[in-house]
Amino acid sequence: MLLHWIWLAHRPGVYDREKALLLRSFRDPEEVFYADREALDYIEGLRDSARESLQNRDLEPARKILADCEREKLHILTYQDAAYPPLLKNIADPPLVLYYKGQMPDFGATAAVAVVGTRKASAYGLTTAKRMGYQIARCGGLLVSGMAAGIDAEAMSGALSAGGAAVGVLGCGADVVYPKANWPLYRDVEAHGCIFSEFAPGTPPAKWTFPKRNRVISGMCHGVLVVEAPERSGALITANQAAEQGRDVFVVPGNIDQASCVGSNRLLRDGAVVVSSGWDILSEYAARYPDKIRRDEIRPKQTAREQAGREEEKSRPKPAQTADDSKKSSGLKKKLDPKTIDKKASGPYSDVNASFTGDEKLVVDALKNGERQVDQVIAETGMTTGRLLAALTILELKGVVRRLPGKRIALRQG
Numbered sequence: 001m002l003l004h005w006i007w008l009a010h011r012p013g014v015y016d017r018e019k020a021l022l023l024r025s026f027r028d029p030e031e032v033f034y035a036d037r038e039a040l041d042y043i044e045g046l047r048d049s050a051r052e053s054l055q056n057r058d059l060e061p062a063r064k065i066l067a068d069c070e071r072e073k074l075h076i077l078t079y080q081d082a083a084y085p086p087l088l089k090n091i092a093d094p095p096l097v098l099y100y101k102g103q104m105p106d107f108g109a110t111a112a113v114a115v116v117g118t119r120k121a122s123a124y125g126l127t128t129a130k131r132m133g134y135q136i137a138r139c140g141g142l143l144v145s146g147m148a149a150g151i152d153a154e155a156m157s158g159a160l161s162a163g164g165a166a167v168g169v170l171g172c173g174a175d176v177v178y179p180k181a182n183w184p185l186y187r188d189v190e191a192h193g194c195i196f197s198e199f200a201p202g203t204p205p206a207k208w209t210f211p212k213r214n215r216v217i218s219g220m221c222h223g224v225l226v227v228e229a230p231e232r233s234g235a236l237i238t239a240n241q242a243a244e245q246g247r248d249v250f251v252v253p254g255n256i257d258q259a260s261c262v263g264s265n266r267l268l269r270d271g272a273v274v275v276s277s278g279w280d281i282l283s284e285y286a287a288r289y290p291d292k293i294r295r296d297e298i299r300p301k302q303t304a305r306e307q308a309g310r311e312e313e314k315s316r317p318k319p320a321q322t323a324d325d326s327k328k329s330s331g332l333k334k335k336l337d338p339k340t341i342d343k344k345a346s347g348p349y350s351d352v353n354a355s356f357t358g359d360e361k362l363v364v365d366a367l368k369n370g371e372r373q374v375d376q377v378i379a380e381t382g383m384t385t386g387r388l389l390a391a392l393t394i395l396e397l398k399g400v401v402r403r404l405p406g407k408r409i410a411l412r413q414g
Contacts, residue, residue: 004029005078006062009097010200013053016093021045023079023096033057068201072175074099085220087112091245095198095216099174102194105142105165107220110292111285112142112167114217114242116235117151117227118260125151125228125260128252130158132225135278137164138296140289144169144221146213147186147195149179151227151235156185166193169220171213173203214238215245222285223248225275229263236263239272248284250275253397271389273403274396359383359391364400364411371410 008019008029025043026032032054040051069076077084077098085107088094113136117129133155136143143159145152147168156166168189172178174197177186189195198216199209214237218224224242226249229235239249249272254261268274275281279295286293356364362381366372372380378388392409395401402412 001028001030002076002078003059003062003066004033005097006065006076007059008032009095009198010061010065011053011056014050015047016095018046018050019096020092020094028080029096065200068175069099072201074101074174074201075104076100077104083107085112087222088216088220091215091219093215094219098196098198098216099201100194100196101174102190102192103165104194105167107142110140110142110289111223111282112144112221113281114144114221114224114238115151115155115227116145116214116217116224116229116238117155117264118229118233118235119148119150119152120260121150121154121228122255122258122260124255124258126154129154129227130161132227132252132278132281133158133166134162135296136225136282137162137166137278139278139282140293141278141282141285142167144217146171146210146217146234147182147189148234149181153182153185155227156189160188160192167220168193168195169213169217170195170197170199171210172205173197173199173201175201176204178205210234211237215241218242218247219245221247223250223281225250225252225281226264226267226272227252228254228258228260229267230260231262231266233263236267239267248273250281252276268393269390274393357391357394359387360395360400363388363391363395363409367401367409367411371404371408374407374409377409 008014008022011019021043022032023029026035035054037051037055040046040054066076068074077100079089079094079096083104083106084098087107115129115133115136117125121129129151133143135158137159142165143155144167145156147153147156147170156168159166166189168186170176170178174195177183186195196216197203198213203209211234214234218238218241221242224238224247226235226239229239242249249267251264251267251272251274253268253274254264256265273280282293283295362383363377366377366380374388377383378385381388383391392401392403396403399412401409403409
């Protein structure tokens with residue numbers, strides 16, 4: 001039976017969505033393996049080329065993969081196993097087989113949060129990623145990332161230093177260490193967490209494997225946090241996939257003069273939730289996991305290397321964003337609803353004479369008489385959803401507005 005799972009998972013010419021369709025139409029991959037062409041013709045949504053590929057019943061490649069797993073001490077998790085991440089099972093194109101090393105976490109026991117960002121991060125980004133990873137673990141969350149250099153690695157390091165588990169999802173075989181410099185992190189995650197891959201053992205990293213990997217990172221998590229991402233970034237692909245999958249998208253605001261923050265700052269404009277601590281994220285799921293999630297925002301100790309990096313960055317000229325920075329990210333605004341973060345309650349904002357743009361003043365005036373639903377503010381001001389979200393983000397950063405559960409907003413105490 002396991003051979004048939006591997007056979008179907010790596011069947012060339014059959015899309016992941018088609019494999020999921022086959023599992024809904026047949027009891028298991030073994031039944032798919034023995035299905036004749038006539039039975040496959042009844043499956044709507046299956047391409048002719050996929051039907052042709054499924055007629056190849058050679059199990060030798062699957063036997064080789066199974067032997068490689070035994071040699072590399074890799075475990076195999078199938079779509080029908082009870083330990084398979086429940087959120088990942090519900091995406092449109094889940095991997096049928098996951099290969100892994102380490103200790104399988106209980107994905108149903110607490111909130112899983114992915115942290116992603118650029119490989120070429122600033123000192124601010126690296127320090128923030130480590131702090132967010134540390135706080136997510138301290139607050140009881142399960143940290144997931146891609147184990148790339150930069151933001152991913154620092155976030156995972158932070159989670160491990162907090163005594164939490166970390167889950168790495170690779171864009172290569174689970175037995176392949178990439179980049180090579182990540183060997184110490186790979187070893188630590190294997191010892192204190194879990195390393196996953198949908199790719200067969202020995203598969204090298206390639207341009208096509210990372211976008212494919214990103215849907216798994218977002219798919220197995222409740223939310224995705226983008227710490228620092230330039231205009232063109234795999235982290236933005238992950239954020240868009242998260243939005244398509246119905247996951248929450250969180251962003252740490254970055255320096256507007258830093259090129260590596262252009263993409264992540266744009267996500268804020270398009271409706272992502274601005275956060276500054278691990279608790280800002282985990283508070284979203286505290287009611288769902290009351291026995292696991294607790295508030296704990298202690299920061300990790302900063303290493304001498306991190307402190308030196310911060311000092312060096314302070315003295316470095318900041319690159320300006322390009323004229324193309326004004327372009328909207330590809331459809332994220334349509335996929336994201338305004339999210340809410342639980343904040344400490346406070347009275348209404350009193351400084352009504354503060355300096356605001358026209359849209360910001362419209363929002364402030366609408367909230368002077370008390371909290372409102374987002375839809376109410378749109379109706380009262382005549383603003384579009386996009387304009388309101390952009391104004392809200394700036395007002396949150398200014399400390400003027402707070403978001404409340406149930407898509408409500410209110411002014412803060414001045």
